Amino acid sequence: MRMRALAVVIGMLVASYGVTSGSAHAASSLYEAENATVFHGTVDRDHLGYTGTGFVNTANEVGAYVEFSVSAPAAGGFALALRHANGTGAGRAGTVSVNGTVISAPAFAATTDWNTWAVTRIPVTLRAGTNAIRVTGTTAGGLPNLDSLTVSDPRSTDWADALVDSTMQRYTPATVGGWSYPVALYLMGQYQVAQHTADPARRAALIAYIKAWADRFVDASGHIGITFNSLDSMMPGQVMIALYRETGEAKYGLAAKQIHDRLLPGAGYPTTSDGGFWHANSADRANQLWSDGTFMADPFMAQYGRYIGDSAQSYDIAAKQLVVYASHLQQANGLLKHAYDASKAATWSDPNSGLSSEYWCRAVGWYGVAATEILDLIPADHPLRAQLTATVRDLVRGIAAYQDPASGRWFQVVDKGSSAGNWTETSCSAMFTLTADAAIKRGYVPAATYQATVDAGKRGELDRISLHSDGLTYLTSISVGTNVGDYAYYTARSRATNDFHGLGAFLYFFEQVNG
Template sequence: MRIRALVVAIGMIAASYAVAVGPAHAASTAYEAEKATVFHGTVDSDHTGFTGTGFVNTANEVGSYVQFTVNAPTAGAATLALRYANGTATGRKGSVSVNGAAVSTPEFAPTANWDSWAAARVPVTLKAGTNQVRVVTTTTGGLPNLDSLTVSDAQSTDWSDAMIDSTMQRYTPSSVGGWSYPVALYMMGQYQVAQRTTDPARRAALIAYVKAWADRFVNTSGHIDNSFDTLDSMMPGQVMIAMYRETGQAKYRLAAQQIHDRLLPSGGYPTTSDGGFWHGDSADRTDQLWSDGAFMADPFMAQYAKYIGDSTQSFDIATKQLVIYASHLQQPNGLLKHAYDASRSASWADPNTGLAPEYWCRAIGWVGVAATEMLDLIPADHPRRAQLVSIVQNLVRGMAAYQDPSTGRWFQVVDKGSSAGNWTETSCSAMYTLTVDAAIKGGYVSRADYQPTVDSGKRGELNRISLHTDGLTYLTSISVGTNVGDYAYYINRPQATNDFHGLGAFLYFYEQVYH
């Protein structure tokens, strides 16, 4: 949960070559801009948040530049992170060259103001020894204020940092998307990054972005204009709890309470005969429990209990729901079927068991993320803790059994990796690796037995993300939103790049496994 600055900006998705990735580790060197060679510019200190003794303010003309002398111990791929501030409303384009050869033209998108700092990242190849890295103005508007250049070997990129900077360059809080669980999942991932940052300005900027998104939906009285008739619509309530934790403002508490009260027995949200929340209050969701729903409502209630109040009742509801869902959906192999229809009337439901036919990967991942988070939230002596631990233990056993040994990832239809057309999917692979890692760290499963699953999962997940010469990250092979279906339906779902299901899942994974 960390990073360095805020970018609130425009969307641009360009393509070019990408650098190879591998396990993250610390191997970076920072160079202050005020100590570099400056052509037509000044060293200033009239804004806050810079490192060192100041920052470089280049002249507003074409051709002014800042040149860094970079020493590389060995030749090879590296990532340049240029820390900058751009308090204008538009991007300030520049050109980056290494040893005289142009390698990138980053946009240097707007930040919130001149006191907010962001990082523009460029993949390069350095020679052993001395390298000259020059950042040149290409327009009469000049460069943004440059604070520093951090040079990292290609394997030490902080991918949470890079992904957040890229996403905030592509979208403003008003253009990133509406009240939906995929966008809220991303916001909660960004919130985790903010929680672990050590840079106060960066932390404030990350929170400000999430808060600006949340403020689109809650009025000053704490009301959200939503009927909350689906579990999916309730998941963004986690963002309201997060913003209440950060600001203490009553409107966020009241917004969360609106969702909380809908899930109380008095709130009237429909349930199966044994008390499980329907996935949605509509004709095509009647009496149905979807594995997805375990994440959409249960962690919210547990967070509400932990951070707002009503702890006894809310913890009871959250844990009861997870146990009910698992009682119907979790199978002897440890995995969960995508859905269960208590009425047996859905077209996909087995007439005898009411179960959906397949194990869809992301549906299972939602349960893993929900269960491990809830074990962190509920009291140590909670009466259902042992049941939640058992659910996680069985789930980890199943996940490990079906991991693809060649890629380290998991298949869209989990148990049919050898079947025609099946493919390894990015968001669930992040969730599964996270779940196994959290189970090891929580002491629920043996490190000796399952650490290889985590190590292979890390490798597989990082092979799906790359940094392009436009300075932005690209996360590939993400299944778009998916209903309940048969094998052909799942494997033919579109595979998207930078879909928010994947971005959010990746942030959860990276913060759990690497931080």
């Protein structure tokens, strides 16, 4: 059991009796809804998964409420976590007030059913002593079923859980997005959260969400109606492998096989003369290797080898691609250029080297995440292991050299932090911190040299996420999807909030550094 999961269990056992640790920023306290003041509602036990002795089912009316009496040892900022279920299929909005002042109006989005519990987290300021926290229904449907309220130091927030809860409230499996790598990246981050949770019911709910998304694309025979003519289109195959591992259903394994077989020698997917997969089988991507592409296809192949079959060939393909790409893209400073055109025909390619001009941060990050994962998956005696380990070692050296000392993050164009218009980007900062942390923990690089890089990166990344009064998380300054370009192009890219590139990268990062 992970330490954070153990802490949750201990906290539930102790704090369910209203016990709070000795300082305002020390621990969490759990208050069961059935012990609160209830106006127009009942304590019920006819659904599964509640804590304590029951949950509160308010009347279907505007104004029904549950009021908790919360003790704070000192005035200060806290985070509220309301655990609720809403099986109606529609939101049941409400308000949250502290000592008579409304501070939030959460939507309380629908959950899969009444046995599936979600958490809405809200930042608050409490006074020393007793505080009245009231949750009131504002629609004719009343409130969702309320199980408990946890009050904690916001610095102890499990940001991976909070981000997943927020995203699942914002989107259903039908509205989260189509077959694309940014959505699949997020879902694979959610899968990592599911793997690490100690609560079986929560784990099942997270997997069910992923499965509902996948079932939009995979028929009963395991067929996906996509041509797979780009590496980007193959990355969601990781979701198929994850579901095959979880369910054992043949259709997910067969769906993954469809993508796997597309990349086998002789299957027709084009490569450069030295065997590197083109970024896409299209005129504008012909002969091109993008650092991004290593994450889109290579971890999928290694995962296929580990969890489905054809292991020796799949491992060899994944490792070879990393080596071929690095042979063209990795430079003496350890970083990788964004792209290489073997034909030197692209407008962005250098006529002599075929390389693009810049080190775009997320492209470099994709390679780091792919390489560290594939080293975890391939056998210890794989003939390319030493070469891949050296590549990661050089990459971490480059990552550390270009970290922004002020923020702990990394710049959109990595090596030009002092140039006009450059800015620190969230998704690559997550990936760089993950890569350095994984390299330390696997023994590829020394902690004495690089732990400070990880620590600063973690602080910088966490500075980019926050809870808002609507009860949801917001992750800021994420570069939107990006092609190959010059300095002005990269720095002019839009800086999005809650873009899936950033959400997924954040989950990967958080699960790695806290694992």
